[in-house]
Amino acid sequence: VAATALGGTGLKAPDAGALKPGLAGPEPITSTGDLVEVELVAKQRMQRILPEPAEPSPLITYADHFPGPIIRMRKGQRLRATLVNELDEHTSVHWHGIRLPNLEDGVPYLTQPPTRPGERHVYEFTPPDAGSFFFHPHCNTVELLGRGLAGVLIVEEPDAPKFDADLVCLVKDWQLDKTGRFGAFTTDRGASRAGTFGSVSTVNGAIEPVIEVPTNGDIRARLYNIDSTRVVDLRVEGAEAWIIAVDGNPLPPRPLDGWPMGPAMRIDVLFRAPAKAGQTLRLTNVYSAEPRPLATFRAVGPARPNKRFKPRALPASAIPEPDLKDAPIVPMAFSATAVAQSFAPDVLAGLPYADALCLSAKTFWAINQQSWPEGGHEHLPPPLVTLEKGRSYIFELANLTPHLHPIHIHGYTFRVLSSDGRKVVPHHADTVLLEPKERLRVAIKADNPGDWMFHCHIIEHQDTGMMGYIRVA
Ligand code: C2O
Ligand code: CU
Numbered sequence: 001v002a003a004t005a006l007g008g009t010g011l012k013a014p015d016a017g018a019l020k021p022g023l024a025g026p027e028p029i030t031s032t033g034d035l036v037e038v039e040l041v042a043k044q045r046m047q048r049i050l051p052e053p054a055e056p057s058p059l060i061t062y063a064d065h066f067p068g069p070i071i072r073m074r075k076g077q078r079l080r081a082t083l084v085n086e087l088d089e090h091t092s093v094h095w096h097g098i099r100l101p102n103l104e105d106g107v108p109y110l111t112q113p114p115t116r117p118g119e120r121h122v123y124e125f126t127p128p129d130a131g132s133f134f135f136h137p138h139c140n141t142v143e144l145l146g147r148g149l150a151g152v153l154i155v156e157e158p159d160a161p162k163f164d165a166d167l168v169c170l171v172k173d174w175q176l177d178k179t180g181r182f183g184a185f186t187t188d189r190g191a192s193r194a195g196t197f198g199s200v201s202t203v204n205g206a207i208e209p210v211i212e213v214p215t216n217g218d219i220r221a222r223l224y225n226i227d228s229t230r231v232v233d234l235r236v237e238g239a240e241a242w243i244i245a246v247d248g249n250p251l252p253p254r255p256l257d258g259w260p261m262g263p264a265m266r267i268d269v270l271f272r273a274p275a276k277a278g279q280t281l282r283l284t285n286v287y288s289a290e291p292r293p294l295a296t297f298r299a300v301g302p303a304r305p306n307k308r309f310k311p312r313a314l315p316a317s318a319i320p321e322p323d324l325k326d327a328p329i330v331p332m333a334f335s336a337t338a339v340a341q342s343f344a345p346d347v348l349a350g351l352p353y354a355d356a357l358c359l360s361a362k363t364f365w366a367i368n369q370q371s372w373p374e375g376g377h378e379h380l381p382p383p384l385v386t387l388e389k390g391r392s393y394i395f396e397l398a399n400l401t402p403h404l405h406p407i408h409i410h411g412y413t414f415r416v417l418s419s420d421g422r423k424v425v426p427h428h429a430d431t432v433l434l435e436p437k438e439r440l441r442v443a444i445k446a447d448n449p450g451d452w453m454f455h456c457h458i459i460e461h462q463d464t465g466m467m468g469y470i471r472v473a
Pocket of ligand 1: 094096136138264408410453455457
């Protein structure tokens, strides 16, 4: 089972004898036809994250195991995904990073009615770009994503260079106590600062797993930060490694040497596996003062023929180029609110659809001094800005806070232009990490009509006000 995990190579717990069901990833979902069909049954499933004597933990997942499902489709194929809601709260599926029609975007009340307990909702679209994407709910996300509700969507380039393995590594922390029970997913202290951090770091739901790679092979590793809070800066220690895509978007290969990723950000990395079977490399997070090992890559099997290792570029994507000369500048200021506001219990009780989990939020944050009114989406504020369809715009993202904010736009891919505080590598992204006090410019061509969420992807910031939407009409 382990030998085919996550697309071609194995994924094992540090001690193979300790491998438990669920630590190995699932077979990817694929199709040879024009249509890829998948059912996403959102419900609670028990899965072991901590070793014994801790108990298995009550995860919430779309498939039988975390991580799952992994959907692998080819560019040009159509996806039909049916959400089956077996939770006791309403939900939806947001397809993070995909430039899709607005009605498929999965934001309750904004782009679709919420999918209530026992209901189904069918999403159907053809992803226009190849890349490494993922999907997750858009309500009560701090708990649901915290408990594992996320899946992977990979869209393969028809003309990509050949790699000897193509891996998915999902970095995620869990808020678990020693017995395997979940603790608080959010605290006022965390939500109003950098966020509430998990206690256990994992890759693909396993603590420091050993991931098998073909000896001397050229490995494409799709590194995802799907944590709700933590910023990571990953290294493949012991190997020359190159970034070949950011948020799924190809860029000229550059050394993996300082690319901090906030929640929801991804990079595709190319490295050469060790030349002798049994040798290892380490995947490490060097973001904090103390580098943390996350996983080990171990070479297995006969060595691939020795050829010179050189970074290979992926075929370019076709993100519409913004016309910068004609682009108005749209200011977007990210700030704290002056006072924390919260809904009084009697106000909450009087609201229709008072799904308590979604309506209990306080607000600590704002975009252009406007706070999203509550954790859910029942009461939509006006859009942050209305853009003219077909025109190009430059957003000036101003971080007025001393914290990091990974800023995400739905339905679009930014071109990242410049910063007043650092040298920016030009690239495309759906989420950009704003440094404290930084002003960063990004541009889009507003060709995709609809109402598109625009928010910080530190989920507690999103849920406590740092969220809004942009209307393109
Ligand atoms: Cu992954 Cu609204 O985002
Ligand atoms: Cu934030």
